[in-house]
Amino acid sequence: MLKRLNLTLLSLLCVSLISVPPSRAESPEKGISAVDLVQLARNGYLQDQGIAQFNQLASDYDSGQICAEDVVEAAIADDRLSPETLTDDGYLATVDHCLDHLDD
Template identity: 40%
Template sequence: MKRLILGSLSFVFLSQVITSVAQAQIQATQSTTDYTSNLVQQLTPFELVNMAYQGHFQEQGIPGYMLFVSAHHTGRLRAETLVEAAIRAKKLSPQLLTDQGYLNAVEAQIRRVIVR
């Protein structure tokens, strides 16, 4: 009988501990999700340039398709211009405007799209 009571109490105690840990993990995940949902989505340079080429940033002044190519050839479209447009569209974090590695990758991707 003592074993049954002791076993039952142990089970109840462990259940409470496991439930508390699970709830803490869920709350941590929810607070992280709430925090990151307020953050801006981060696009790879490939995604950014392809979206721009397809006309997703026309409202921000970035032309699509052949006008995209023409704008780059005439110097009206640079990596910085595209990143600024994506920031205004809330698709990129403003910190990427000072990330030279990201800007170089965007410029390289623009050149790949233009050569197609």
């Protein structure tokens, strides 16, 4: 119950604080929003690509071991995003923002 509440609060926080227009916060070809991507990573869907899950994801981000680009690259390797997403500064900024607020 607490994990679900945390994920819900994370989603609401990311959505409410994002200053990127909605069209820029979604990968153009694959349709995964930056918020959804961070949730997928947090829930372990990118573990095979080397992205930790749950609290370790936040710890790795806070310590500088991973960044938004790493998460996006992992999603590209897992065929969840198109390679062009790496050049979308708005998308990367939104992923970075959500990663920065994982512990909130």
